[in-house]
Amino acid sequence: MAAGAPRAAVVALRRRRRGRVATLAGVGAMLALACVLSVSLGTRSVGWADIGAGLLGRTDTMAQAVVAVRVPRTLLACLAGAALGLAGAVMQGITRNPLADPGILGVNAGAAMAVVIGIAWFGMATLSAFIWTAILGAGAAACFVYVIGSLGPGGATPLKMALAGAATTIATSSFTVAILLPRNDIAGGVRSWQVGGVGGAAFDAMLPCLPVLAAGLVLCLMSARGLNLLAMGDDAAAGLGAGIARTRALAALGAVLLCGATTAICGPIGFVGLVVPHLCRLLVGVDHRWLLPFSALTGAILLILSDVAGRIVARPSEMDVGIVTAFLGAPVFIWIVRRRRVRDL
Template sequence: MTRTHAHRVTWLICGILLLALLCVASVAFGARTVGLSDLLAGVQGDASSVDSAAVVKRLPRTALAVLVGAALALSGAAMQAITRNPLAEPGILGVSSGAALAVVAGLSFFGLHRPFTLMAVAIGGAACAAITVYLIGGLGSRGRSPFALALAGAACGAAFISLTNAIMLPRVDLLRTYQFWRIGSVGGASWESVGVLIPLFIAGVVLCALLARGMNALALGDDVATGLGESVGRTRALVGVAAVVLCGAATAVAGPIGFVGLLVPHVCRTLFGPDHRWLLPFSALAGAMLLLGADVLGRVITRPAEIEVGILTAILGAPFLIWIVRRTRVGAL
């Protein structure tokens, strides 16, 4: 085992331990802080006391935060790989907004309420949004530069959000039910939503893992990747499918949470290098830690009220986006 390999393995183990501690904090802290005995009772399913019942309620929320954070981070890393765009991220490219629009339209116009159906609709909306942004970003003589795609994503995302609001505002019942979901929240988690998310999450993770070497080849440019024997079109399409599935599934259960897919892959790439065989697992782990940590923080700092995770990730991600834009050469435009 090389020194670099051992270093990465050590950090991966430390990250897993930190995630485990955050999971404990997630079920222990909130509007009520529970003791060890109630925590253990709640984990075993005993809801006989108020504190242990709080733990039982927080368990699916913790699981959902881990899955959604990992899914968004992996989706962002995949989008950055296929576009070679440092600004690629489900929120910035409008993919999350497209998925949210599809879910709201399905709820309002077709009466869809089953979790699996809504998740399928969200993935379809995410796919349509991704294709639209990719096509619009390629218009003009300069092609799909990072800023062209980011601007196309921002414009499409704003349009999708406006349409979502236009659909929801007249529907008071829908607005009240999903007001926190459209901000980005894991507060409405249930074991049913977790169970529906897991198969699609596993499918996206497996597809990303199988395509990690292909992502490394794409990072070298299409010509070099072709020279290395990589089918550029097929690899880009499959990675895009993985990114859309992960983003759409996460958005369906937690709403459009932004900046996780932007911030996490950048930090992991800086710390552990650009090799996607390592970048992807580190991104998934860090994304889970970020969203879970944000959820715990949002429950603690304003107790007994809560700050939704979508708000906290935006507060963290907006300055990071400004930093990326400032360090990127204007000539990229």
């Protein structure tokens, strides 16, 4: 009996691993399907022949030109969704807060305010400057929210973190509006960017973001084992030899890089980082070694499909993807709060 127990555990582990691999294959197929839908559907639907010609760079017809425009848009939605989904999973792991999300914790709003300050006060105009300014703003907002949420008895509880993030978001958004009010020369473009969207994407604009996104991805994935230990509590993690401060700093830096670069090019898109990790936990469990890559893939799928939905619902116009994700994410946020019944927040 005792000898059979380890063997049964090994069999169960292999079975779970095979299930996760099968789920990974399914998610990969869904991502490919979402990309096809993104290229083919919208205010104007196109056929397979036009898709093939557009992918080869031909723009002889209107449909082929539409495909050529949608390809970089689809790639940007894929990158941004993966970054936000991964950042949300990391933030929830760092804080052990199921309500953690770059939008809810004020990180996106801080990045947006920093970019607006750079444009309005310092004449910032290059994408590289936008990226690094957004990263600084995101980092400052994350640190501020964590410090404020840690004050008082109980430390950084989920409720205090959510309240600090909401207050920070409101304050930074109000300050951003105050900056834009007297600046009619930049207000129109900035307000459109603040909604959050992937329209007008271009390969040249995405290139400066790729190294930053890659660095954020590597840092987050490197933190997977440490996040697993943090999930057991700081004392237990320290007892198992985890460097708590180092793990949190490394993971937080990765998440800030992802959020800052995404906000710089797409604007502040909310709720992707909230919805995706909860969905992925239902699929693969709480092991961050699996949760993080699945969150990246699922975030890409969610944002691509949200962009497609925004094109279809608002025909012949378009609805920005930031509005669609807000419609999707707000009910999930309410469900999470009601499920916990605010019992230990």
